[in-house]
Amino acid sequence: MTEPGDPNYVLRVLDLFAGYGSQEAIVYAGRRVSYASLARTTLDLASALTERDVPPGSRVTILVPDQPDTAALQLALHLLG
Numbered sequence: 750m751t752e753p754g755d756p757n758y759v760l761r762v763l764d765l766f767a768g769y770g771s772q773e774a775i776v777y778a779g780r781r782v783s784y785a786s787l788a789r790t791t792l793d794l795a796s797a798l799t800e801r802d803v804p805p806g807s808r809v810t811i812l813v814p815d816q817p818d819t820a821a822l823q824l825a826l827h828l829l830g
Contacts, residue, residue, distance in 0.1 A: 759828040763788050775817040782817045790818060794825035805830035 766774070769784035776782075782790075803809065809826055813819050 757828060757830060759791070759824050762824065763791065775820065777817045780817055787817075787821055787824075790821040791824040791828065794822055795828045798825060798829060803829060 766784040766788040771783045771785055773781050774784040774787045807829070811819075811822060811826070813822065
């Protein structure tokens, strides 16, 4: 959990992901997702949420199937704050 004044934990996670690059982050049902792809998808989703006027602190419910992209969506929502 982040403390007041600390950067968002997702920023720290994305920094860690950068160090692993093309290594596999998620393997699910024959699908393989690299750390770089997971980071890129997280940032793309956060951008899309911002463009759709989802402000920081919003309460969001997500109903999604169990897929590798779900992790990126959860990180994107937390990145918004």
